Amino acid sequence: MPVLNHLRGTSSAHSTLHTPSDAFYSAIAQMPLIDNHTHMIMKGYSDRENLHASFSEAEGDARDDVKRALAYRRAVKDLATYLNVPVTEAAAKCIERAKQDEQAFARDMIKASGVSQLLFDEGLYGDFYPSSWHDFLAKPHKRILRLERVAEDCLRVLALKDVTATTGNLVSTFEQAFMAALEPDASVVGYKSVAAYRSGLEVDPNALTNNAVVGAIPGILASYLGTLSAQIASGKASGKAQPPRVRVAEKKFVDWIVNLGIRNCVKHGLPLQFHTGHGDTDMDLRLGNPLHLQPLAKAYPDLKIVLLHTSYPFCRESGWMAGMFLNVFADFGELQPFASRDALAVALRELLHLAPASKVLYSSDAHLYPETYYFGALYFRDALATVLGESIAQGDLDESEAVEFAELICWRNSARIYQLKEWA
Numbered sequence: 001m002p003v004l005n006h007l008r009g010t011s012s013a014h015s016t017l018h019t020p021s022d023a024f025y026s027a028i029a030q031m032p033l034i035d036n037h038t039h040m041i042m043k044g045y046s047d048r049e050n051l052h053a054s055f056s057e058a059e060g061d062a063r064d065d066v067k068r069a070l071a072y073r074r075a076v077k078d079l080a081t082y083l084n085v086p087v088t089e090a091a092a093k094c095i096e097r098a099k100q101d102e103q104a105f106a107r108d109m110i111k112a113s114g115v116s117q118l119l120f121d122e123g124l125y126g127d128f129y130p131s132s133w134h135d136f137l138a139k140p141h142k143r144i145l146r147l148e149r150v151a152e153d154c155l156r157v158l159a160l161k162d163v164t165a166t167t168g169n170l171v172s173t174f175e176q177a178f179m180a181a182l183e184p185d186a187s188v189v190g191y192k193s194v195a196a197y198r199s200g201l202e203v204d205p206n207a208l209t210n211n212a213v214v215g216a217i218p219g220i221l222a223s224y225l226g227t228l229s230a231q232i233a234s235g236k237a238s239g240k241a242q243p244p245r246v247r248v249a250e251k252k253f254v255d256w257i258v259n260l261g262i263r264n265c266v267k268h269g270l271p272l273q274f275h276t277g278h279g280d281t282d283m284d285l286r287l288g289n290p291l292h293l294q295p296l297a298k299a300y301p302d303l304k305i306v307l308l309h310t311s312y313p314f315c316r317e318s319g320w321m322a323g324m325f326l327n328v329f330a331d332f333g334e335l336q337p338f339a340s341r342d343a344l345a346v347a348l349r350e351l352l353h354l355a356p357a358s359k360v361l362y363s364s365d366a367h368l369y370p371e372t373y374y375f376g377a378l379y380f381r382d383a384l385a386t387v388l389g390e391s392i393a394q395g396d397l398d399e400s401e402a403v404e405f406a407e408l409i410c411w412r413n414s415a416r417i418y419q420l421k422e423w424a
């Protein structure tokens with residue numbers, strides 16, 4: 001009765017429930033990590049009254065409720081262990097010690113995360129320590145260029161030069177500036193788009209030839225430059241000039257610059273990351289479902305696409321995409337430390353429903369505060385040990401296979417697709 005024996009768990013390979021060994025857990029705890037999507041530490045971060053912003057993307061009163069969330073209560077206990085203080089004092093001590101020396105506190109906490117290399121998205125606006133400040137890890141940092149931010153910077157430069165008044169062909173002037181800014185130096189290993197935040201992930205793969213898109217670009221460019229010129233003029237008039245800034249969110253324009261960016265990605269063999277799923281309230285989450293990227297994944301088979309942020313709550317969709325398309329990769333990141341212990345294990349399991357381990361990457365999406373780097377790595381390792389440990393227990397993986405899966409997810413896949421020479 002082989003079928004009955006199989007169901008009873010008495011067929012050969014599944015005959016005993018295997019408890020993962022200490023060696024397996026210590027392999028996961030010590031494994032090198034490449035964080036394929038992170039941001040820099042904010043200057044002056046230590047000037048704060050509580051830790052809520054590290055554990056919730058919500059804003060205002062909605063954020064204050066985080067102190068009653070599972071993820072926050074869990075993290076405070078682990079923070080107490082890290083700081084070697086009672087749980088009741090952990091949050092206050094964390095703030096106090098950072099105030100004493102915010103750079104040393106951040107550096108120590110990032111080191112304690114055990115991460116080996118950070119790939120920075122430098123596209124956030126704000127006052128940050130430069131990416132080179134973070135070079136105290138095993139491998140030097142690398143950079144990811146955010147397409148929308150590069151476009152906004154180019155528009156600002158053109159507005160400051162008053163290009164509208166002097167150029168005959170605004171589109172080609174912008175296009176040349178944009179493509180030149182995207183040319184990678186040795187530190188650039190990939191690109192990113194936040195189309196999900198701006199006009200949605202349903203990016204037209206034919207935007208460069210679609211007449212409705214191409215025909216609209218001159219007017220959109222003129223309008224952005226008009227907005228910037230007005231800001232410059234009012235800054236001059238008031239004597240309080242701020243750097244002018246425009247937020248590119250017109251769908252036709254976003255689709256157009258993403259397709260221009262893709263040309264550059266394919267030319268250099270570098271991946272394009274997309275924000276997918278959960279983010280702050282700035283976005284319409286319905287437009288962040290990675291399934292919207294199917295036409296793009298099909299139209300550009302030579303483009304490596306990374307679906308960032310576990311695509312939460314669309315984790316199964318992300319795993320499906322990574323499983324079905326040779327050129328699509330599913331990132332596990334950003335959920336930790338916002339989501340509960342259970343949510344992190346469920347999300348990783350759901351990615352791995354269909355995605356092979358060779359298609360899943362690690363990131364923290366850590367930003368601004370040192371706790372986000374520390375808990376990003378700690379809670380990822382915890383979820384990875386839980387999920388792979390279950391497969392060992394069930395007999396689906398032996399320990400050496402589980403360690404092989406972990407190595408792929410922790411660093412081998414990122415080293416390969418971002419062409420990180422330090423790992424060769």
Ligand SMILES: [Zn+2]
Binds near residue numbers: 037038039121
């Ligand atoms: Zn991010």
